[in-house]
Amino acid sequence: MRRILGLAAGLLLALAAQAQSFPAKPVTLIVPWPAGGSTDIYFRKLGEVTARHLGQNLVIENKPGGSGMNGPATMAKTARPDGYTISQLTISAFRVPHMQKVDWDPLTDFTYIIGLAGYTFGVVVKADSPFKTFNDLLDYARANPGKLSYATPGTGTSLHLAMAPSA
Numbered sequence: 001m002r003r004i005l006g007l008a009a010g011l012l013l014a015l016a017a018q019a020q021s022f023p024a025k026p027v028t029l030i031v032p033w034p035a036g037g038s039t040d041i042y043f044r045k046l047g048e049v050t051a052r053h054l055g056q057n058l059v060i061e062n063k064p065g066g067s068g069m070n071g072p073a074t075m076a077k078t079a080r081p082d083g084y085t086i087s088q089l090t091i092s093a094f095r096v097p098h099m100q101k102v103d104w105d106p107l108t109d110f111t112y113i114i115g116l117a118g119y120t121f122g123v124v125v126k127a128d129s130p131f132k133t134f135n136d137l138l139d140y141a142r143a144n145p146g147k148l149s150y151a152t153p154g155t156g157t158s159l160h161l162a163m164a165p166s167a
Contacts, residue, residue: 022083023054023055023083026057026058026084027050027054027056027058027059027085027086028059028061028079028086029043029046029047029058029088030062030072030085030086030087030088031043031061031062031087031088032062032064032065032066032070032087032090033068033088034062034064039088040060043060046058046116047059067090067096067153067155067156067157067160068088068090068157069090069093069096069102072087072088073102073104076103076109077104086113089112090157091158092156092158095156095161096156099155121158121159121162
């Protein structure tokens with residue numbers, strides 16, 4: 001994680017070196033997840049490191065909801081394109097316009113500056129569960145429709161689609 005934070009701070013520092021007057025004021029980083037969660041903590045740490053390199057604060061603004069799309073959607077509608085407002089954007093942004101009407105376009109309304117985060121999918125059960133393998137879980141689910149439940153960050157997210165039953 002330190003390597004990623006260092007690379008991100010280096011990129012922002014390089015941007016600042018190109019335009020000597022940037023940033024002349026704090027930069028807002030929209031985190032489209034609730035305060036206190038792991039992604040929020042990650043971006044707050046990034047904000048601390050980046051602020052030291054930029055000589056300006058990086059202000060974290062949480063805008064949770066909409067499967068991580070409220071933050072970037074707000075930025076697309078309200079932020080000036082001056083580099084003082086940035087947002088995390090999830091891969092879901094490329095699916096959502098095909099699933100519902102949105103007033104932003106992931107291809108034209110954002111400029112992508114760096115890839116910072118990713119995640120590995122996992123399915124877990126309690127240690128004392130009767131399921132010891134994923135196939136055990138699938139076999140039970142097939143034999144007992146509607147008896148298992150699962151959680152995801154929201155409709156249309158990668159985690160939702162990975163767990164949704166196929167037609």
